[in-house]
Amino acid sequence: MKKLLTILAWTAISLAGAGGLAAIAFERGEPLGATWFIVAAACTYLVAYRFYSAFISAKVLALDNSRATPAERLDDGRDFVPTNKWVLMGHHFAAIAGPGPLVGPTLAAQFGYLPGTLWIIVGAVLGGCVQDFVILFLSIRRNGKSLGQMAREEVSRRGGMIALLAVLAIMVILLAVVGLVIVNALKSSPWGTFTLAMTIPIAMLMGVYMRYWRPGRVLEASAIGFALIIFALVAGQWVAEAPGWARVFTLSGPALAAAIILYGFAASALPVWLLLAPRDYLSAFIKVGVVFALAAGILLVRPTIQMPALTRFIDGTGPVFAGTIFPFCFITIACGAVSGFHALISSGTTPKMITCEGHARLVGYGSMLMESFVAVMAMVAACALAPGVYFAINSPAGIVGASPEAAAATISSWGYAVEAQTMTQLARQVGEETLLNRTGGAPSLAVGMAQIFSSTIGGPRLLGIWYHFAIMFEALFILTVLDAGTRVGRFMVQELLGHVWKPMARTGWYPSILASSALIVAAWGYFLFQGVLDPLGGINSLWPLFGIANQLLATVALVVATTILIKMKQLRWVWVTLVPMVWLVTITMTASFQKIFHANPRIGFLAQARVLREQIASGAVATNLIGVTERLIFNNLLDAVVTALLAGMVIFLLAEALYEWYRILSARKMPALREAPYVATRWAEGD
Amino acid sequence: MNGETVARLFGGGAFLQVVHRAWWWLRQVSGDAAYENYLRRVATARPAGGSCPHGAGGVLTREEFFLDALRRRYSGVSRCC
Numbered sequence: 001m002k003k004l005l006t007i008l009a010w011t012a013i014s015l016a017g018a019g020g021l022a023a024i025a026f027e028r029g030e031p032l033g034a035t036w037f038i039v040a041a042a043c044t045y046l047v048a049y050r051f052y053s054a055f056i057s058a059k060v061l062a063l064d065n066s067r068a069t070p071a072e073r074l075d076d077g078r079d080f081v082p083t084n085k086w087v088l089m090g091h092h093f094a095a096i097a098g099p100g101p102l103v104g105p106t107l108a109a110q111f112g113y114l115p116g117t118l119w120i121i122v123g124a125v126l127g128g129c130v131q132d133f134v135i136l137f138l139s140i141r142r143n144g145k146s147l148g149q150m151a152r153e154e155v156s157r158r159g160g161m162i163a164l165l166a167v168l169a170i171m172v173i174l175l176a177v178v179g180l181v182i183v184n185a186l187k188s189s190p191w192g193t194f195t196l197a198m199t200i201p202i203a204m205l206m207g208v209y210m211r212y213w214r215p216g217r218v219l220e221a222s223a224i225g226f227a228l229i230i231f232a233l234v235a236g237q238w239v240a241e242a243p244g245w246a247r248v249f250t251l252s253g254p255a256l257a258a259a260i261i262l263y264g265f266a267a268s269a270l271p272v273w274l275l276l277a278p279r280d281y282l283s284a285f286i287k288v289g290v291v292f293a294l295a296a297g298i299l300l301v302r303p304t305i306q307m308p309a310l311t312r313f314i315d316g317t318g319p320v321f322a323g324t325i326f327p328f329c330f331i332t333i334a335c336g337a338v339s340g341f342h343a344l345i346s347s348g349t350t351p352k353m354i355t356c357e358g359h360a361r362l363v364g365y366g367s368m369l370m371e372s373f374v375a376v377m378a379m380v381a382a383c384a385l386a387p388g389v390y391f392a393i394n395s396p397a398g399i400v401g402a403s404p405e406a407a408a409a410t411i412s413s414w415g416y417a418v419e420a421q422t423m424t425q426l427a428r429q430v431g432e433e434t435l436l437n438r439t440g441g442a443p444s445l446a447v448g449m450a451q452i453f454s455s456t457i458g459g460p461r462l463l464g465i466w467y468h469f470a471i472m473f474e475a476l477f478i479l480t481v482l483d484a485g486t487r488v489g490r491f492m493v494q495e496l497l498g499h500v501w502k503p504m505a506r507t508g509w510y511p512s513i514l515a516s517s518a519l520i521v522a523a524w525g526y527f528l529f530q531g532v533l534d535p536l537g538g539i540n541s542l543w544p545l546f547g548i549a550n551q552l553l554a555t556v557a558l559v560v561a562t563t564i565l566i567k568m569k570q571l572r573w574v575w576v577t578l579v580p581m582v583w584l585v586t587i588t589m590t591a592s593f594q595k596i597f598h599a600n601p602r603i604g605f606l607a608q609a610r611v612l613r614e615q616i617a618s619g620a621v622a623t624n625l626i627g628v629t630e631r632l633i634f635n636n637l638l639d640a641v642v643t644a645l646l647a648g649m650v651i652f653l654l655a656e657a658l659y660e661w662y663r664i665l666s667a668r669k670m671p672a673l674r675e676a677p678y679v680a681t682r683w684a685e686g687d
Numbered sequence: 688m689n690g691e692t693v694a695r696l697f698g699g700g701a702f703l704q705v706v707h708r709a710w711w712w713l714r715q716v717s718g719d720a721a722y723e724n725y726l727r728r729v730a731t732a733r734p735a736g737g738s739c740p741h742g743a744g745g746v747l748t749r750e751e752f753f754l755d756a757l758r759r760r761y762s763g764v765s766r767c768c
Contacts, residue, residue: 077728079759083715090716100768167764174768216753218719272761273754280766281717335768344764484766491762507762550768 010050017043024117025309032305034298034380037113041121041376045369048125053133053365060565060573061137063357068681070143071353080144080352085359088350093367094284095345096132097291099178099478100335100550101375106441106448107543108332109382109390110320112310115329117379123330123337124372127580131554133364134561134577135343139351140360141675147347151560153674154567156656162649163556164492167344169646170549171489172520174341175264176527177542178478183256183532184440184539185471190249191240191431191464192471193256197249198232199279199476200263206278218281225282229476233469240431253532260482261525267483268490268517276483283473283480290449290473294377297452307383307390312414319395320439321540322602323594327587331547336375338584340553342368356681381448382441388418389426393444396537397437407436431464439537446470489520530635533628536602541639548591552646555584559657566661567671585650592647596640605640609633721756722749 020040023032057063071082083091108116139145145153148167152160186192205228206221214220239245251259267275316324321332335341346364354360382390391411392400400410404420411418427435430450435443450466458466491507493516498505504512531538558581565574598604601611612633615621621629663669714720729746747755 077725078755081724086712087715090712094716095765096767098766098768170768178768210753211750215748215750216719216722218717219714222717272757276761277757285717339767341764341767345767348763349760349765481766481768484761487761488764546768 010047013043014047017047020044021118021121025114028309034303034305034384037117037305037376037380038295038298040117041373044121044125045373048129049366049369052125053129053361056130056133056365056576057358057361060570060576061134063137063360065356065358066681067357068679069140069354069356070351070676071355072681072683073676073679074143074352079349082355083353085355085362088353088355088359089363089367091353092345092350092363093370094288095349096339096342096367096371097287097374098335098341098481099181099474100339101371102378102445102474103178103181103441103543104333104336104547105375105379106382106445107320107394107539108329109307109379110311110313110318110394111325111329112314113305113307113379113383114309115314115325116333117376119330119333120336120372120375120379123333124368124375127554127583128338128342128372129365129368130576130580131338131340131557131561132342132346132368133360134565135557136346136351136354136360136364137357138561138564139347140354140357143676144352145347147343147557147560150347150564150674151556151653155560155563155653155660159556159560159653159656162653163553166340166549166553166556166646166649168489168492169642170341170546170553171485171492172523173527173542173546173549173642175482175485175489175524176531177539177546178481179257179260179264179524179528180531180538180542181440181442182260182475182478183253183528184438185442185446185475186251186256187253187438188250188433189240189471190246191236191468192475193249193251194239194245195229195232195236195468195472196475196479198235199229199282199472199479200275202228202232203275203279203282206282207274210278211273221278222281222285225278226285229282229286229472233465233472236468237431237464254529257525257528257532261521261528263479264482264486264524265517265521268486268521269513272487276487279476280480280484283476286473287477290470291374291377294381294449294452295373297449297456298377298380301452301455303380303384303452303455305380305383306386308387311387316600316603319391319399321543322600323544323591327591327594328544330587331544331551331591333375334547334550336372336378338551338554338580339371340550340555340557342371343553343557356683378445381445381452384451385444385448386418387416388412389422389447390444391416392418392423393435393438393447394441395437396439396535396540398535398537400437402437404434404436429460429463430467432467437537439539441539442471442474446474486517486520486524489524490516493520530638534632534635540602541605541636544591544595545639545643548588548595548643549646551584551588552650555581555588555650556653558584559653563657563660564673566664567673569671585654588650589647592643595643605636605643609636609640612636718756722752725752 016039020036020043023036024040071080074080075082105116105120135147138150142150148160148163151163186196202225206225209221210217239249314325316322350363354363388411392407400407404423408418408420423435427433430447446467449470450463453466454460454463494505494507494512497516503509506512527542531542534541558577561577562574562581565577594603596605599607601608612629616626616629664671
């Protein structure tokens with residue numbers, strides 16, 4: 001009887017999921033409710049978790065709960081700590097959750113809601129979750145070794161080096177692009193700038209509280225910090241309305257970029273307890289809170305999706321970023337479906353804390369499902385906006401024109417009606433000077449979230465507060481990535497420089513700290529400035545570059561996973577990682593090739609450089625702008641070189657892996673697994 | 688505020704169980720309870736193995752433990768995109 005009920009329940013969930021997906025895919029002409037997105041996503045996740053991840057656990061990886069995990073064998077109370085699986089899932093989710101799944105889907109909404117939503121759901125279930133889960137398992141079996149170490153030991157010596165370089169490259173591009181998102185969100189916005197600036201002293205106050213007054217009382221400090229942030233949010237409006245103060249906090253793009261670069265340097269060189277850690281606590285709490293609030297808001301308000309299923313921009317002429325739906329939809333979504341970065345967390349602290357192998361399913365596969373759900377909600381928030389408004393916010397001035405009238409006319413001519421007055425009024429309602437040409441995704445996501453939240457609490461009167469709350473949340477989050485990333489980048493630079501000159505590797509030596517911090521900040525700062533000055537808006541060139549780098553790292557992870565599955569003689573099930581790997585190689589290679597060689601100057605870096613060069617040669621560029629144009633040419637060439645290097649690394653690693661597979665499969669080489677030997681657990685089995 | 692305080696505030700029953708559990712989870716995930724976990728571990732691990740990981744230095748204070756945990760947490764990749 002119980003079994004029958006279970007079967008019936010799962011049949012119902014499967015049917016609901018299929019119904020939701022069908023509604024999204026085939027609904028035409030009639031307004032589509034956002035609830036369908038939630039139903040389709042949640043039911044697909046449940047079915048995938050219940051069946052696909054169970055299949056991977058049992059057949060592909062053969063998780064063994066009788067085997068002692070590193071947390072049990074090496075328990076030292078510090079790095080290796082057996083942890084409750086729900087607690088560990090919270091840890092893991094907090095670590096993998098970043099601004100990527102919020103920004104990526106918002107940008108990809110320019111293709112319409114359908115392609116992005118499908119990829120977020122399908123890509124996560126078959127790709128991203130599998131990657132996170134398998135890498136976590138492999139690392140558990142190897143005493144918590146990192147992705148780089150596993151690549152070196154299991155694929156090839158150079159594989160490890162590629163993983164390290166890929167991580168460094170991603171870090172630099174990621175930090176630049178998220179920095180650009182903040183700049184675009186805060187440009188000439190005194191309210192937002194003030195609120196975000198206030199988070200710095202608030203974080204420092206929390207830091208002192210947790211360090212000296214009440215050591216380690218994280219929750220108390222976070223509660224105080226949260227209250228102060230809400231106060232700063234409200235105070236932001238007063239600042240924006242007081243002309244004298246508003247002027248102080250109204251910053252141009254380059255000024256904001258300089259401030260962020262300076263901040264990154266400070267956060268990397270200062271002790272973690274003062275700024276980095278407290279900000280991290282604060283943003284983690286706010287993130288989890290906002291995710292739940294957004295889910296509740298969407299279910300309560302049930303907004304109507306206004307974006308069409310597919311827009312005309314699937315042909316590659318999109319204003320938000322250029323490029324056809326394949327491969328750029330996949331590259332743009334990035335973290336919401338598959339994120340190579342997660343493999344670093346899955347092979348970082350998490351494997352050292354897992355109590356038994358069976359928990360890897362919830363922690364690895366389950367956490368990524370939640371991340372994907374966040375991406376679906378970001379897609380809903382973007383697509384609930386009127387398409388005309390969405391394009392007006394997200395299109396750079398270089399494409400639609402700088403004046404409200406010009407932008408409205410251009411966008412309306414595409415078939416997405418919008419009036420200049422609507423935009424002016426909306427800007428006034430949210431307390432901004434303008435909402436036009438605010439590229440980067442954050443402002444449009446904030447408008448979408450503010451509309452959902454204010455329909456639940458406060459109505460139009462609170463639209464401004466909700467908008468700036470959303471901006472503050474995104475920016476806070478991004479700054480956390482920025483300072484933590486800069487710090488990790490600094491350690492990597494120190495390690496690399498240590499090979500050249502020993503003392504540089506000493507992480508506590510101040511000259512080394514300052515030099516390596518400056519180096520890493522200069523690297524991402526350069527790309528950030530490049531984006532700020534780019535007349536096409538910067539996001540157009542930097543976000544795809546970030547997507548390519550991130551998917552490249554995912555490819556590295558899946559190559560490692562596939563190689564190990566082959567060595568484990570799991571040939572029958574090797575498609576589980578091989579299929580997503582082949583797909584990722586296809587999209588990263590196509591995207592890299594197009595970003596370098598495409599004839600359309602908005603897509604191809606070389607074509608853009610050529611067009612600019614021709615403009616100089618034909619005298620179309622004013623003499624005082626020749627210097628700027630030459631720098632744009634150089635930047636395009638640099639971007640082309642970086643893309644080529646990333647693609648070259650993938651090809652190289654693939655060649656090495658294919659050779660290794662050939663040798664194993666043709667019995668020319670005995671497969672040598674570097675697993676830690678089996679030790680039986682001393683704990684009673686069970687969760 | 689610990690579990691017992693919560694229990695006193697909210698009375699008994701199933702609801703209390705849920706609140707208690709949620710509070711416990713929050714303290715564990717946020718790291719608020721990390722030092723208590725550490726002390727409990729030191730107390731149980733010592734007599735058995737004698738393999739104290741901190742050498743002769745003895746048990747860390749709350750502040751030392753907090754700083755040590757932060758240092759380890761932020762010397763590797765701790766945040767994704």
